[in-house]
Amino acid sequence: MGLEVCKAVDAAPDLDLVALIDHNDTLASAASAGARVLVDFTNPGVVMDNLKWAIDQGIHSVVGTSGFSQERLDQVRGWLVEKPSVGVVIAPNFGIGAVLMMQFAARAARYFESVEIIEQHHPRKLDAPSGTATHTARLIADARKAAGCPPMPDATREEFGGARGADVDGVRVHAVRAAGLVAHQEVLFGTAGETLTIRHDSLDRSSFMPGVLLAIREVVKRPGLTLGLDDLLA
Ligand SMILES: NC(=O)C1=CN([C@@H]2O[C@H](COP(=O)(O)OP(=O)(O)OC[C@H]3O[C@@H](n4cnc5c(N)ncnc54)[C@H](OP(=O)(O)O)[C@@H]3O)[C@@H](O)[C@H]2O)C=CC1
Numbered sequence: 482m483g484l485e486v487c488k489a490v491d492a493a494p495d496l497d498l499v500a501l502i503d504h505n506d507t508l509a510s511a512a513s514a515g516a517r518v519l520v521d522f523t524n525p526g527v528v529m530d531n532l533k534w535a536i537d538q539g540i541h542s543v544v545g546t547s548g549f550s551q552e553r554l555d556q557v558r559g560w561l562v563e564k565p566s567v568g569v570v571i572a573p574n575f576g577i578g579a580v581l582m583m584q585f586a587a588r589a590a591r592y593f594e595s596v597e598i599i600e601q602h603h604p605r606k607l608d609a610p611s612g613t614a615t616h617t618a619r620l621i622a623d624a625r626k627a628a629g630c631p632p633m634p635d636a637t638r639e640e641f642g643g644a645r646g647a648d649v650d651g652v653r654v655h656a657v658r659a660a661g662l663v664a665h666q667e668v669l670f671g672t673a674g675e676t677l678t679i680r681h682d683s684l685d686r687s688s689f690m691p692g693v694l695l696a697i698r699e700v701v702k703r704p705g706l707t708l709g710l711d712d713l714l715a
């Protein structure tokens with residue numbers, strides 16, 4: 482993703498790529514190159530240190546790295562209190578279709594007795610379930626709670642642990658990893674006599690670039706924490 486973002490920024494006439502940071506580089510080279518925005522696609526083990534450093538330097542951040550729990554988001558909000566002019570955009574998925582898939586799923590949530598999420602990714606992915614699936618499950622859980630939906634019907638007793646997937650805020654999430662896949666998600670709703678499937682496929686990593694470029698352009702105008710692309714697309 483890092484290389485794909487560098488290519489996209491380099492090709493954008495209104496943006497300048499001033500530094501590329503890999504594992505062996507120090508973030509200080511970004512500051513000395515005059516970076517205004519840091520884009521982070523690394524891993525959950527290092528992203529918080531990167532973000533804290535950028536906020537302390539007064540550099541805005543666009544973050545795609547997964548693994549942002551509520552605790553982590555609250556920690557970022559706390560850091561931003563000290564730097565009120567700095568903006569941070571954290572998006573579980575920069576694909577415009579994926580953002581719409583999540584919005585549609587949240588809208589459908591209250592009308593169906595059952596809902597499960599099946600996410601599918603390339604086998605080099607380090608985390609499961611995906612950040613997108615976790616975020617979608619939370620949106621669905623919030624919508625069901627707001628509508629007063631009862632718990633989903635499910636009489637299953639698992640014969641093998643994990644057969645019913647992970648429980649994310651009461652929503653079952655199934656993670657598939659297979660060669661040939663990029664990033665895909667289905668949200669399967671069911672109620673009496675009907676099902677609704679909402680599916681999104683990222684077939685190539687270029688799918689994330691319009692969202693990343695939008696976030697880079699917008700983050701400098703939006704102090705504080707922006708979660709997801711929804712407000713940027715409104
Ligand atoms: N929000 C979205 O739309 C998307 C989010 N993602 C997320 O982005 C993250 C990265 O995904 P992906 O590119 O596939 O993962 P990769 O593992 O291919 O790339 C991560 C890169 O980060 C580098 N890295 C690790 N630590 C540091 C560090 N301290 N400073 C600088 N670079 C570092 C790694 O270097 P090395 O290999 O040397 O360790 C590696 O090159 C994941 O969390 C993934 O889930 C991915 C796609 C879309």
Ligand SMILES: O=C(O)C1=N[C@H](C(=O)O)C[C@H](O)C1
Nearest residue numbers: 547573574606611612613664
């Ligand atoms: O690792 C990936 O590839 C992706 N990660 C993000 C996630 O965890 O949801 C976004 C997209 O699914 C691709």
